[in-house]
Amino acid sequence: MDHRDLGLKHSIFQHIGEYSIEALFRVSKDYGKKYGVIGVEKGELIEREVSRLQLETDERPVIGDWVICQELQGDDVITELLPRETQLARTRSSGTQQAIAANISHIFITTSMNAEFNLNRLERYLVLAKASGVQPTVVLTKRDLVDDPSEYVNQIAQLDPSLLALPVSTQTGEGLDELLSLIQKTDTCVLIGSSGVGKSSLINFLLGEEVLETLDISDEGARGSHTTSNRFLFMLPTGGLIIDSPGLRQVGIGASTKNVEETFSDVEALADDCRYRNCTHEKEEGCAIQAALADGSLSPRRYKSYLKLMTESRYADNPEAFQRERHRQWRQVTKNRKEKEKVLGRYKEF
Numbered sequence: 001m002d003h004r005d006l007g008l009k010h011s012i013f014q015h016i017g018e019y020s021i022e023a024l025f026r027v028s029k030d031y032g033k034k035y036g037v038i039g040v041e042k043g044e045l046i047e048r049e050v051s052r053l054q055l056e057t058d059e060r061p062v063i064g065d066w067v068i069c070q071e072l073q074g075d076d077v078i079t080e081l082l083p084r085e086t087q088l089a090r091t092r093s094s095g096t097q098q099a100i101a102a103n104i105s106h107i108f109i110t111t112s113m114n115a116e117f118n119l120n121r122l123e124r125y126l127v128l129a130k131a132s133g134v135q136p137t138v139v140l141t142k143r144d145l146v147d148d149p150s151e152y153v154n155q156i157a158q159l160d161p162s163l164l165a166l167p168v169s170t171q172t173g174e175g176l177d178e179l180l181s182l183i184q185k186t187d188t189c190v191l192i193g194s195s196g197v198g199k200s201s202l203i204n205f206l207l208g209e210e211v212l213e214t215l216d217i218s219d220e221g222a223r224g225s226h227t228t229s230n231r232f233l234f235m236l237p238t239g240g241l242i243i244d245s246p247g248l249r250q251v252g253i254g255a256s257t258k259n260v261e262e263t264f265s266d267v268e269a270l271a272d273d274c275r276y277r278n279c280t281h282e283k284e285e286g287c288a289i290q291a292a293l294a295d296g297s298l299s300p301r302r303y304k305s306y307l308k309l310m311t312e313s314r315y316a317d318n319p320e321a322f323q324r325e326r327h328r329q330w331r332q333v334t335k336n337r338k339e340k341e342k343v344l345g346r347y348k349e350f
């Protein structure tokens with residue numbers, strides 16, 4: 001085996017500099033202070049537990065990162081964090097971005113074909129994929145529960161005709177070979193989606209064993225006193241890698257207005273035809289978006305989803321504005337509470 005089996009893309013090589021390839025490792029477990037890393041020595045996979053030195057960047061290594069590890073005074077340490085090709089990030093409460101996983105080549109957006117199916121949520125995930133610069137595929141899970149998945153596939157085609165939507169079932173095995181065939185040897189994939197859509201079941205299938213359920217117990221035994229990591233990079237037996245991280249399972253992830261515009265290119269294209277350049281698409285005369293809503297060519301659902309994600313992403317573009325808005329909302333809450341107390345106080349007087 002070699003580093004390509006760990007997902008090494010050619011582009012990372014230029015950053016290795018004077019180090020030997022044996023010093024190159026990939027972060028596979030994140031314990032907070034310590035990390036699990038994997039590398040290759042004499043054609044064999046090696047796993048190490050390392051801590052990090054004060055790095056030149058403020059950035060903390062995350063799962064999927066490529067790092068340089070060296071032995072210093074008997075300890076294995078991360079001495080350098082290599083530049084990321086892609087990263088998935090979320091917006092902190094302060095409005096700044098925090099990386100969750102790095103060097104990902106494929107995002108599988110998972111959604112099940114039942115009440116959980118939600119186009120707004122899908123659009124949110126598509127914006128996230130845009131923000132990360134990563135190719136998304138929609139995986140429609142629980143294929144065995146529906147007679148005909150085409151109703152779901154068609155709805156996704158309406159969001160973006162170039163987007164692949166793949167119905168699968170871990171119960172019957174349908175679609176799973178196609179899913180596997182999408183993962184190349186040097187690919188690093190993540191599955192994102194709501195709780196219960198079947199992500200763990202899919203990861204277990206890809207790994208060929210029930211790793212996710214049994215992991216906590218065996219890992220704790222092997223690690224002794226360390227807190228068990230719940231962020232993992234797994235190597236698939238069929239080639240390629242997959243990241244499982246609870247941070248990736250949440251939806252509140254940051255993206256810029258540009259990412260939203262790209263995801264909603266149909267709505268943006270309409271806006272080009274508005275009479276006024278600074279059209280707010282609300283009441284203006286000659287608004288192409290209002291016209292499309294009126295003639296039914298743009299659905300009110302998609303329009304609302306677009307406006308909502310645009311508003312959110314404006315804050316990601318501008319953390320200070322994000323802070324101001326939070327402050328304003330907080331003042332409003334406090335004011336409401338004071339007013340309520342006033343009213344209640346008055347009642348007490350009676």
Ligand SMILES: Nc1nc2c(ncn2[C@@H]2O[C@H](COP(=O)(O)OP(=O)(O)OP(=O)(O)O)[C@@H](O)[C@H]2O)c(=O)[nH]1
Nearest residue numbers: 142143144169170171194195196197198199200201
């Ligand atoms: N009918 C059917 N049920 C499935 C399928 N895949 C998973 N399930 C069931 O759906 C439930 C949730 O599956 P998980 O794999 O734990 O879902 P998850 O997305 O990992 O959920 P979290 O761990 O909470 O994020 C379990 O009861 C599974 O047995 C499927 O293809 N068909």
Ligand SMILES: [Zn+2]
Nearest residue numbers: 274279281287
């Ligand atoms: Zn308009």
